[in-house]
Amino acid sequence: MNLYKILFTALVLAVSTSLFADNRLKGKVVDNDGEPVAGANLRWKNTSVGGVTDMEGLFEIELSKTSKQLITSYIGYASDTLTVVDTAEFINIVLKAEASLDEVVVSARRSGTLNSRVDAMQTQKITYDELCRAACCNLAESFETNASVDVAYSDAATGARQIKLLGLSGTYVQMLTEQIPNLQGAASPYGLSYVPGPWMEGIQVSKGTSSVKNGYEALTGQINIDYKKPQTADPLFVNLFAAHTGRLEANADVNVNLNKRLATGLMLHYSREKMSHDSDDDGFLDMPKTEQFNVMNRWYYKSDNYIFQAGVNYVHEKRESGQIAHNNHIADPYKINIETNRALIFTKNGYIFNHDKNTNIALILSGTYHKQDSEFGHTPFDVEQKNVYANLMFETEFNSKNKISTGVSMNYDYYNESLNNAKVSGLDNLYLKRSDAISGAYAQYTFDYYSRFTLLAGVRGDYSSDHGFFVTPRLHLKYAPFGELLSLRASVGKGYRIANVLIENSYLLASSRRLIFDKGLDPFESAWNYGASAHLTLPLFDKNLSVMLEYYYTDFDKQVVANLEDPTQVVFSNLQGRSYAQNAQIEISYPFFKGFLLTGAYRLTDVKTTYNGKLMTKPLTNKYKGLLTASYQTPSGMWQFDATSQFNGGGRMPDPGTVNPLWDTTFPAYVSLSAQATFNYRELSVYIGGENLTGYRQKNPIIDAANPWGENSRFDASMVWGPVHGPKFYIGLRWSIPKV
Numbered sequence: 191m192n193l194y195k196i197l198f199t200a201l202v203l204a205v206s207t208s209l210f211a212d213n214r215l216k217g218k219v220v221d222n223d224g225e226p227v228a229g230a231n232l233r234w235k236n237t238s239v240g241g242v243t244d245m246e247g248l249f250e251i252e253l254s255k256t257s258k259q260l261i262t263s264y265i266g267y268a269s270d271t272l273t274v275v276d277t278a279e280f281i282n283i284v285l286k287a288e289a290s291l292d293e294v295v296v297s298a299r300r301s302g303t304l305n306s307r308v309d310a311m312q313t314q315k316i317t318y319d320e321l322c323r324a325a326c327c328n329l330a331e332s333f334e335t336n337a338s339v340d341v342a343y344s345d346a347a348t349g350a351r352q353i354k355l356l357g358l359s360g361t362y363v364q365m366l367t368e369q370i371p372n373l374q375g376a377a378s379p380y381g382l383s384y385v386p387g388p389w390m391e392g393i394q395v396s397k398g399t400s401s402v403k404n405g406y407e408a409l410t411g412q413i414n415i416d417y418k419k420p421q422t423a424d425p426l427f428v429n430l431f432a433a434h435t436g437r438l439e440a441n442a443d444v445n446v447n448l449n450k451r452l453a454t455g456l457m458l459h460y461s462r463e464k465m466s467h468d469s470d471d472d473g474f475l476d477m478p479k480t481e482q483f484n485v486m487n488r489w490y491y492k493s494d495n496y497i498f499q500a501g502v503n504y505v506h507e508k509r510e511s512g513q514i515a516h517n518n519h520i521a522d523p524y525k526i527n528i529e530t531n532r533a534l535i536f537t538k539n540g541y542i543f544n545h546d547k548n549t550n551i552a553l554i555l556s557g558t559y560h561k562q563d564s565e566f567g568h569t570p571f572d573v574e575q576k577n578v579y580a581n582l583m584f585e586t587e588f589n590s591k592n593k594i595s596t597g598v599s600m601n602y603d604y605y606n607e608s609l610n611n612a613k614v615s616g617l618d619n620l621y622l623k624r625s626d627a628i629s630g631a632y633a634q635y636t637f638d639y640y641s642r643f644t645l646l647a648g649v650r651g652d653y654s655s656d657h658g659f660f661v662t663p664r665l666h667l668k669y670a671p672f673g674e675l676l677s678l679r680a681s682v683g684k685g686y687r688i689a690n691v692l693i694e695n696s697y698l699l700a701s702s703r704r705l706i707f708d709k710g711l712d713p714f715e716s717a718w719n720y721g722a723s724a725h726l727t728l729p730l731f732d733k734n735l736s737v738m739l740e741y742y743y744t745d746f747d748k749q750v751v752a753n754l755e756d757p758t759q760v761v762f763s764n765l766q767g768r769s770y771a772q773n774a775q776i777e778i779s780y781p782f783f784k785g786f787l788l789t790g791a792y793r794l795t796d797v798k799t800t801y802n803g804k805l806m807t808k809p810l811t812n813k814y815k816g817l818l819t820a821s822y823q824t825p826s827g828m829w830q831f832d833a834t835s836q837f838n839g840g841g842r843m844p845d846p847g848t849v850n851p852l853w854d855t856t857f858p859a860y861v862s863l864s865a866q867a868t869f870n871y872r873e874l875s876v877y878i879g880g881e882n883l884t885g886y887r888q889k890n891p892i893i894d895a896a897n898p899w900g901e902n903s904r905f906d907a908s909m910v911w912g913p914v915h916g917p918k919f920y921i922g923l924r925w926s927i928p929k930v
Contacts, residue, residue, distance in 0.1 A: 216280055226246050234258075244308050260272045303315065308644075334864060348478060386459040395412075398720075409687060480507065480508065507530045531561045571607070571608070574606040624656075675727055712764055735780045791815075833865040862886060875924040882917050
């Protein structure tokens with residue numbers, strides 16, 4: 191990897207020649223509850239010198255030669271003017287909420303997606319405002335306006351959606367909810383639907399290997415979901431949604447501050463979609479009939495030095511799909527039924543020993559029970575998972591430039607899978623019923639030179655009862671030679687994953703393929719990830735042009751390969767040869783005029799894996815993606831209009847075989863368009879919009895749909911590369927009682 195050696199050498203030389211006396215002020219802006227205020231404006235009085243806080247409320251601005259008074263402002267908060275005496279000191283600014291807002295006042299509109307200028311890792315925050323730009327019924331629909339994360343159907347029958355990051359499936363992305371590993375294992379096929387959109391406060395997306403604090407996973411990145419907090423959220427929020435396809439959804443959350451220290455919140459979700467749709471007349475439902483009930487209760491307590499959070503979440507979901515029952519000429523219709531019950535309980539405890547040095551200790555505990563009963567035709571497949579997770583962390587700052595974090599963690603998983611299918615071979619009872627306990631320890635060091643140069647180095651060691659001892663090293667560098675104008679980042683690190691092969695590929699049961707598992711299949715996967723990025727902010731016509739360039743390379747040492755090159759079977763085996771994924775992306779944003787923001791992005795993807803001794807492009811993977819999003823908000827803030835267009839490149843299909851091929855060797859490029867209009871009046875918002883307005887649909891997404899039972903059937907619902915349903919139109923409203 192000569193490219194990375196050159197990159198790191200250049201960074202070291204640049205740092206050694208460019209670190210000079212500091213002329214910038216560094217600090218953080220928070221609200222009354224200590225929560226960071228992202229997008230707050232800072233300006234030296236009577237000057238044009240200033241800046242904006244990032245997603246963590248942190249800022250770094252040039253010092254003024256003529257003023258010592260720093261003005262901080264943000265909509266909904268009283269402005270604060272602070273006289274700065276010691277410019278070398280880290281400044282903490284607390285903004286107080288204004289008593290009331292009688293009318294809508296918009297001074298400046300910030301982007302709904304924020305890129306951190308302070309974090310050593312390339313981190314992007316999708317804010318609540320950004321989530322509201324589209325329907326966002328659940329987590330699977332939260333990335334419609336995001337250039338980095340793709341979401342697609344894994345098959346044309348179950349409605350399961352999977353994300354892709356850096357060209358690889360979401361199983362290589364570490365999913366967290368408020369820094370707790372979640373939505374993994376048994377939840378991975380349908381977990382994106384378990385997080386209602388109106389519950390979310392924001393999403394953080396980190397590319398490449400992340401911090402070792404959260405574990406050894408994150409081979410391609412990390413996605414962390416932040417829920418609404420009872421101590422800061424509105425006392426009452428209601429969201430209602432309806433689509434012309436028959437989808438109905440209701441969400442509500444109630445939050446109560448019992449006193450100055452204690453708060454609790456209750457979040458409720460119910461959705462159903464029971465209409466039958468068969469647009470291509472193949473006898474199969476275009477999308478499954480679903481019904482879900484979801485509830486979460488959480489508690490928050492804070493004293494001077496101690497913070498306690500706890501919560502419980504329960505999800506019940508039913509999915510029904512397959513051949514339509516009213517086709518009476520079908521004696522034995524092919525049906526798919528999936529019923530899930532999932533319960534999660536968690537607690538987070540933190541104690542601060544020294545506020546000046548941020549010396550603290552934290553303990554995170556969680557427990558999950560997941561039971562899923564499913565039937566694919568005549569094949570029953572049931573899964574039970576029990577998980578216990580614990581993470582004890584200690585952090586302290588030696589001084590303003592040096593920080594260390596260390597801790598120990600434990601993760602225990604128990605799986606009990608039941609499968610009865612004559613076309614599945616190579617599995618044994620030991621694999622279907624198994625457990626694994628993994629314990630580990632980590633240390634992470636951060637050197638931060640006034641956010642000009644940041645080094646984040648971490649290492650952890652873990653021991654698995656099934657796979658032995660392994661070490662996870664990671665390194666992140668950030669260099670900002672011209673302050674906010676340019677941020678350069680580089681990263682290298684290793685990641686591991688224990689594949690749940692049958693669970694993660696259970697959608698393949700909706701086919702006539704034989705599932706063959708190689709004898710001695712090792713589910714332990716590992717890969718190195720290398721990354722480099724540059725974030726450029728250019729003042730242009732009194733506005734800022736944002737340009738993001740990035741390149742990531744993931745190189746697998748060990749991998750479980752699903753070989754689909756024979757249309758009659760899928761073979762799961764360990765990698766024999768090379769497997770890699772590389773991505774290059776550019777993203778440009780510019781507010782052409784007040785209230786308007788235009789973002790364009792283009793990404794090239796090259797993913798190759800060795801199949802049958804030959805290095806080949808991974809099937810069903812787009813070669814490129816283009817994204818263009820436009821958003822306009824009227825000066826009063828009463829109206830907002832959003833439109834997003836995606837340009838999805840073509841790619842390779844698995845080998846269809848030479849005898850009676852039922853699909854092409856490649857799939858074409860296509861364009862999709864979505865749009866939404868929102869009307870805001872005080873605490874009420876009404877929105878109306880549409881998805882896939884171009885109406886593009888993949889023709890015959892289910893192969894040999896008329897013959898799911900035949901002896902020589904080629905029935906297969908997994909050959910999906912594009913939209914499986916036509917345009918969808920929706921309407922909804924949001925209403926809240928604001929926090930006083």
